[in-house]
Amino acid sequence: MLKIAVGQAGGPTSVINASLVGFVDGLPDQTQIYGIMNGYQGLVENDLELIEGSGLDWLRSHKNVPGACLGSGRYPFTPDSITKAVLNLKERDIHTLVFIGGNGTMAALQKMSEAAASMNYELQTIGIPKTVDNDLSGTDHAPGYASAARYVSLSVRDISKDLEAMRNFEQVRIIETMGRNAGWLALAAGLLKQSEFEGPHMICVPEVPLSKERFLAQVQDIVKENGMATIVVSEGVTFDGDSQVQREVVKGRAVLGGISTEMERLIRMNMGMTVRSENLGMNQRCAVWAISDQDRTEAYEVGNEAALYVKKGMSNVMVSIQRNQVIGYNYKLKSVALEHVANDGERLLPQEYISRPAEFYSWLEQLIGDRIMRYPPMWRRRAFDDLIQHQPEFRRSQ
Amino acid sequence: MLKIAVGQAGGPTSVINASLVGFVDGLPDQTQIYGIMNGYQGLVENDLELIEGSGLDWLRSHKNVPGACLGSGRYPFTPDSITKAVLNLKERDIHTLVFIGGNGTMAALQKMSEAAASMNYELQTIGIPKTVDNDLSGTDHAPGYASAARYVSLSVRDISKDLEAMRNFEQVRIIETMGRNAGWLALAAGLLKQSEFEGPHMICVPEVPLSKERFLAQVQDIVKENGMATIVVSEGVTFDGDSQVQREVVKGRAVLGGISTEMERLIRMNMGMTVRSENLGMNQRCAVWAISDQDRTEAYEVGNEAALYVKKGMSNVMVSIQRNQVIGYNYKLKSVALEHVANDGERLLPQEYISRPAEFYSWLEQLIGDRIMRYPPMWRRRAFDDLIQHQPEFRRSQ
Structure with missing residues (x-):
């Protein structure tokens, strides 16, 4: 049975819960979904909750609600805590880790991926973009910004x-x-x-x-x-x-x-x-x-796309919004390497x-x-x- | 021909323009409407504009727009400036003065009324309530507060x-x-x-x-x-x-x-x-x-009611919202004496x-x-x- 762990990290946005719901909606039935409480802190401290039944209904009821319903927060990762986080996943036999977040979250996910590899633990990592600052690389814009x-x-x-x-x-x-x-x-x-x-x-x-x-x-x-x-x-x-x-x-x-x-x-x-x-x-x-309908729609879609990547077995990637340079508003979702996102760093306003x-x-x-x-x-x-x-x-x- | 001067005073609210439009809509056709620019300052400095034709359309287009379209502001009244304000109205033969405002505005209107009387100048004065603080006496609540x-x-x-x-x-x-x-x-x-x-x-x-x-x-x-x-x-x-x-x-x-x-x-x-x-x-x-529909409706209505008072020849009064103590939400508009409002001062939260x-x-x-x-x-x-x-x-x- 597919087991995944999903978390929300960094400052919440008014649509980060829509991404979580989009992700959960896209997973195959029977998937065991572990919610990581309070961002990376929950992963390090082994604070995961199996979300099922009425818990799933509760989670889905947050599609239009601001804040991060799993708890988000900031947590300074150390090499020791990364190792601990991998061991916590191993203990539960979870091989898929998904985080919704910004620059810091993607860099941390990349580090998790490297640590797991060095520990010979098979770990699929997928990032879902989120930031109100729009300073995330590798995507035309990130959900949360438009609202x-x-x-x-x-x-x-x-x-x-x-x-x-x-x-x-x-x-x-x-x-x-x-x-x-x-x-x-x-x-x-x-x-x-x-x-x-x-x-x-x-x-x-x-x-x-x-x-x-x-x-x-x-x-x-x-x-x-x-x-x-x-x-x-x-x-x-x-x-x-x-x-x-x-x-x-x-x-x-x-x-x-x-x-x-x-x-x-x-x-x-x-x-x-x-x-x-x-x-x-x-x-x-x-x-x-203030939520932009378009923003909420895209937030849901990037979450849904991440579920597709889970099923396809893709790893070390973030969902990216790629905009077509044509009249009107067209975009498609593509994967970008986490490494690319982490290395490019903060995305500033272009000249x-x-x-x-x-x-x-x-x-x-x-x-x-x-x-x-x-x-x-x-x-x-x-x-x-x-x-x-x-x-x-x-x-x-x- | 009926000539009236109308102004907005104190801090704007998101529905103070709705009151102005409600007032203008309630006046008889052919009324000459003078807009007082920037609150009492415009009255003292004789800065009034005859609003007619496309000017009226422009004014009415502000029904749903925050801010005070005539200009509002704060202006410290002195006995000399009050006399000057009365003389400015006299110069144009305007015998009706209407202000939308809060405690300070109502007190000033009361003073204008007294000064005009002592100068033997006939002046009808009517106040339209407005405040976000809800500290205005003589009314269950004032438009602007609910939003x-x-x-x-x-x-x-x-x-x-x-x-x-x-x-x-x-x-x-x-x-x-x-x-x-x-x-x-x-x-x-x-x-x-x-x-x-x-x-x-x-x-x-x-x-x-x-x-x-x-x-x-x-x-x-x-x-x-x-x-x-x-x-x-x-x-x-x-x-x-x-x-x-x-x-x-x-x-x-x-x-x-x-x-x-x-x-x-x-x-x-x-x-x-x-x-x-x-x-x-x-x-x-x-x-x-954030505007409350109910608030905007009431803001318009109190303005409209003030126009009725103009036609009825009532003076030294403020429009008041009186709430009925029955199930559901019922209220009626009544006049209260400006003197009563001014004397009662700030209305605090009841115990x-x-x-x-x-x-x-x-x-x-x-x-x-x-x-x-x-x-x-x-x-x-x-x-x-x-x-x-x-x-x-x-x-x-x-």
Whole structure:
């Protein structure tokens, strides 16, 4: 009888459970499915649960639910713990290991595969892609990203709309997004922008160096022109090559966050205007209302495809979404070597998307799927220009 | 010919434009409608626009759009500026003034009314209620609140769901809501909670005194019991009677915010666990996807009712939502004296809702309107209890 172990690792997304359900649905009847609890930690600590009967119903009921129903989490792998993980699988005679995750998860899966080989234990390993940051190599995009991008673009549009009405009280809003070292999520903030006047007026991504001097000058110009500025910044952005702003380091992993607060402070110190920073927070990766239908469909499909790979006996591979360069939205699922994914490392925004965001938005729009209501244009009028003259004097930073 | 001036004041909500459209739709044909730009500032600075023809179409196209399409904002009224505002209306021969706003707006409208009377200028004044904080007197609730409450309850449920999966990485999340001195929005966070185990596990409102000692002890107990804690705190909460945490003071108005960061620091200093705080931010008052259908309907209706009051010649009144205490959801619109609203001041959470939240939730549920998907229950299992034992030691704060 086929026995498999499946786990979810890294930060959850709003569609990672859809991938799990897609995977389980694709397995042959009678497969013994072991759920690995809390990511790699469960594998190392031998915390697996046989999921059957009502347990399977329970699992399937999470298709549309955010979070990771098996428990996910982060766990620092050591050579000893890898060996232990292989032995735990061996104890149960499980020869198939499947993980849903991002870069770290795929690298760990590759290590598991190598360790098993060196221990002469036959182990089939398959990765299912997942990340809100979209920094996973070997795939056009990863499930989870489109829903997070949809959240960011809707939020930034509405927060900017709100600011339009409050220009006599506050002039600058800085909105921080997730993304780690990549600007995919931050750049998505501009997807619904319809005119120059509307926010976001500036998007800062880690791929483009930023100096404090240039930043302040740009903010000044934007507020002079519009009476307000909505600025979006990715958590991984740094000023003048400084190190990234971190909340704290947990289990060896830096939790980024705080660059928007730094920008707020900088503007307050150097310019006489009211500024507010905010972090879009965990909602980016879990807000159920923001889920892109297309994203959820693809999340399910990559899971289903992984089940097919199990049956075909493929190993050391990750399911990849390959997009066809034709009109409309077409893609097919293919396997890529885990080794290739692990070696390529973080996937950053390509230069062409940074220099020509319109190309990026036409790529992104298809992933967002369902139609989003367009807002009427802002009414630019005389009185509005008067308001700008009410703005305090600007002082260039020295 | 009837001439009226209408404005929007204070922080926008996601349905304040629906009230404006409801009002305009209810006016007799041929009414000359002057839009007051940017709240009371436009009235004092004589910045009014005659809205007609395509301008009216443009205005009506905002029925489902967040923000305040005439411009809103905050403006500190002085006796001189009130006189100036009356003179500006007189110059155009406008005898009807309507504002959509909260406590401050109603108090200002009352002052306008008194000033006009003392200047022997006939002025009809009508207020349309609006606030996300729900701290407005004289009405069961104010449009804007239900949509914000819907945002808070959905967000807290999903962020808590995400934390369930990450307990081996982080244990505490503190989520800050709007609300100023009232706990209406924070308490809404528990609306979708289905079991003790699920978040939110603690809700702190300004109406209930809180000591650091007690707070830390409760967090410790919650994490011991559940392996995690989702804590919701209203921006107006203080520890041990301290003053409220402010971002900054703009035009004499304190912008609250930061208590969640203080709580995060406190936990990090006193307990060996990972904690993250976040502020739900401006999305609470502008996220279009979170709008409650019922709220938008009522926002439109109170606007429409105000137009009826104009025709009836009523003055010095605010439209109020009066709820019938019968099964199901029934309400009627009535007028209340502006003076009554202004004198009653901020409306805080009543004691019965604090001691019996279930009563509050059955009151709130009707306002949220549309059905929200229920999530499957969390699977409480042995391995989960093991995980709790992995938690670091807790130290009671001294």
